[in-house]
Amino acid sequence: MGQDISPFQAITISRRAHELKAAGQRILHMEFGQPSTGAPSAAIAAAHGVLDQEAMGYWESVPLKARIAQHYQGTYGVTVDPRRIALTCGASPALVLALSTAFNPGDRIALARPGYVAYRNTIRALNLVPVEIPCGEAERFQISAAAIAALDPAPQGILLASPANPTGTILPNAELAAIAAVARRIGARLVSDEIYHGLSYGPAIHSMLEHEPSAYIVNSFSKYFSMAGWRLGWLVSPEDGVARTSAYIGNLFLTAPSLAQHAGLVAMDSRAELDGHVEVYRANRTLMLEALPRLGLERIAPPDGAFYIYADISRFTDDSLGFCLRLLEETGVATAPGVDFDPVEGQRFMRFSFALSTEEIREALGLLEPWFRAQPRR
Ligand SMILES: Cc1ncc(COP(=O)(O)O)c(C=O)c1O
Structure with a gap:
């Protein structure tokens, strides 16, 4: 239950x-x-165009997955096989997919407190255990490699967000690398919520994929792409998680909205x-x-x-x-x-x-x- x-x-x-x-x-x-x-206006125009032509059945856009893969290459210099990308109804189901496929009931997931409300609650709803790391002003409200390493017992998972909600703070690339190293040492799986990528006022934003190919990466069209109500996002699974993610998404969610997938492809070039x-x-x-x-x-x-x-x-x-x-x-x-x-x-x-x-x-x-x-x- x-x-x-x-x-x-x-x-x-x-x-x-x-x-x-x-x-x-x-x-x-x-x-x-x-x-x-x-x-973006070009995305809206594309949506108007396809509405007159298509039946809008269940659909997974191959061009959109390829474009997202290209985005990882172009933005972070990371090669991602489009097979690893699942299109979802926003970051929220992508998070559910990552947590439910990567962990077993009872697993402990480390995360920063304060953090996005749904993290703690989704972890609980999936019968996982949130291990909240208090992060104050001194830590700029962000999780750190040292704080994760100090957890005893070690967690099975680490959920992080940079830029973060509710604070907007960004983890420096060296800290991301250090967190990836700690995760490898203690055998914890990383879930990186990268929904606020594209929204920086100075510091460079890096993907956890630059440091850890086995991380699950959550992202969405809701923030930078300004398409929250279109309900479109994605999950990048590691190679060893693709089959399970694909089985889960087919059973739990089917496909993301077809109209949003058409529009999202155009938004990526807006x-x-x-x-x-x-x-x-x-x-x-x-x-x-x-x-x-x-x-x-x-x-x-x-x-x-x-x-x-x-x-x-x-x-x-x-x-x-x-x-x-x-x-x-x-x-x-x-x-x-x-x-x-x-x-x-x-x-x-x-x-x-x-x-x-x-x-x-x-x-x-x-x-x-x-x-x-x-x-x-x-
Ligand atoms: C950090 C974070 N992750 C995930 C989400 C969920 O976003 P989506 O609209 O893509 O489901 C939000 C929404 O505010 C968020 O702030």
Whole structure:
């Protein structure tokens, strides 16, 4: 039997935001990590074209798998046989596939805390055991080779994300290499969630595949490619995992949406438009980093990538969900409470997503500044 898992509280916030919107209130959505932009225009045009011509049956796009393989060669200098690539309905099923095919019930999976809410919960739902490594400001909220090596007993798996959610911090390439070396030494399988690749404001982003060919790599069209609702992603399995992944996907999920596969292929060559979004996020990040100290939010790890800022709100509250709900009711700005990402320390953090237009970020900051200034400090 599966284990009970906790709900995603950002959904609670979002539901309330939509109720307020329906009642006529202006809402600024900073609660979910999703671009406010649509799919690249050429991808949308391609989708319109195929809709008139195709029956949209079950389908696995051979050209898309080949294009993804080419992306690994071009971006990271890594050769990936397209047979190793499974197309999925986003990173979420890719994560389920990786965890369910690579591990046995009861296996211990090491991961950073704070981390993406679904990691802990998906691990539990699959009857695996999350081993959360507390990662504070000093560690820039990221897992390290040394922290993994210190685990006793050693875990059977390691799940990592760089850039990370909720902090946007990027693991340097040398640390990725060190983590791969520790994993090999202790015999742990790596699962690397690379969903925020393409979204960096400086540091280079490297793939775990550059260091460990036996790692499972999760990725998606939801973030850089701005196609969250199209539900398209992929999993790269190691050679020894391909047959099992393919059997699992055929039984558990069948295929990814055909329309999204057509559009995704075109999106992969829409870099100019997509890099334009990154420039908007870069400007938004700068505005946020300038403004947050004026709000009394000085304790933040400036994000290297993704589109999040994770801020310490302990001087205001020890109830991050209540705080985010009150902020929403009183300003119309929806944010995510830290409890989603960290069940232990998360009461004193909140996450802002800045994947909005720069105009919206300015508007949000105009509302946040007086509200935060008016809050009693503890
Ligand atoms: C780190 C991380 N992994 C996976 C996902 C799931 O993404 P998808 O929409 O591709 O299922 C998200 C979504 O926010 C995420 O932040």
